[in-house]
Amino acid sequence: xxxxxxxxxxxxxxxxxxxxxxxxxxxxxxxxxxxxxxxxxxxxxxxxxxxxxxxxxxxxxxxxxxxxxxxxxxxxxxxxxxxxxxxxxxxxxxxxxxxxxxxxxxxxxx
Amino acid sequence: xxxxxxxxxxxxxxxxxxxxxxxxxxxxxxxxxxxxxxxxxxxxxxxxxxxxxxxxxxxxxxxxxxxxxxxxxxxxxxxxxxxxxxxxxxxxxxxxxxxxxxxxxxxxxxxxx
Numbered sequence: 304x305x306x307x308x309x310x311x312x313x314x315x316x317x318x319x320x321x322x323x324x325x326x327x328x329x330x331x332x333x334x335x336x337x338x339x340x341x342x343x344x345x346x347x348x349x350x351x352x353x354x355x356x357x358x359x360x361x362x363x364x365x366x367x368x369x370x371x372x373x374x375x376x377x378x379x380x381x382x383x384x385x386x387x388x389x390x391x392x393x394x395x396x397x398x399x400x401x402x403x404x405x406x407x408x409x410x411x412x413x
Numbered sequence: 414x415x416x417x418x419x420x421x422x423x424x425x426x427x428x429x430x431x432x433x434x435x436x437x438x439x440x441x442x443x444x445x446x447x448x449x450x451x452x453x454x455x456x457x458x459x460x461x462x463x464x465x466x467x468x469x470x471x472x473x474x475x476x477x478x479x480x481x482x483x484x485x486x487x488x489x490x491x492x493x494x495x496x497x498x499x500x501x502x503x504x505x506x507x508x509x510x511x512x513x514x515x516x517x518x519x520x521x522x523x524x525x526x
Contacts, residue, residue, distance in 0.1 A: 334512055346516040353511040393456055400445055400512050404456030
């Protein structure tokens with residue numbers, strides 16, 4: 304009963320470094336999402352993929368790229384990390400409004 | 414500009430009493446509303462939802478009320494239990510929007526023994 308698996312759980316980056324956050328789901332969902340959670344801001348959509356082979360920008364896409372590798376996997380890449388990208392990142396999948404979220408990646412950029 | 418607003422960052426309630434969480438939205442195209450619950454170090458989990466064609470939906474101790482004319486919804490938890498202590502997020506979506514959800518900032522509920 305894995306659901307949505309995110310790796311890593313924690314990461315510290317230096318400004319300018321790059322990294323990829325991995326996400327995989329085993330529920331055969333078509334849609335996958337990346338959100339970030341910041342204090343007082345709730346969850347904000349970064350990118351989403353409505354189906355395999357498609358990706359679209361969300362509310363806060365600047366500084367990020369995504370890849371829908373296959374139906375199971377949806378990765379988020381930071382090409383040049385900035386302190387403003389310090390946040391908790393959540394991946395989710397769904398076939399309706401009831402998302403299944405991963406447990407999150409806590410990213411700190413120093 | 415946040416389209417879903419939860420104006421109360423926190424709520425403290427005694428065990429056994431009612432918890433009432435409020436949420437306002439600005440986008441009149443929203444037609445489906447949800448509440449998610451989040452514990453520390455975990456992802457949010459779906460709690461309850463309501464379609465815009467209804468004004469109330471009940472699931473056990475949880476009831477969601479929708480007032481479309483006021484663009485307002487609320488979540489009632491009766492009776493409140495210690496395990497209800499968590500962050501609650503209100504979310505909304507418009508039809509044919511790839512199930513994309515807009516979330517509020519969240520309300521932290523603390524249930525006191």
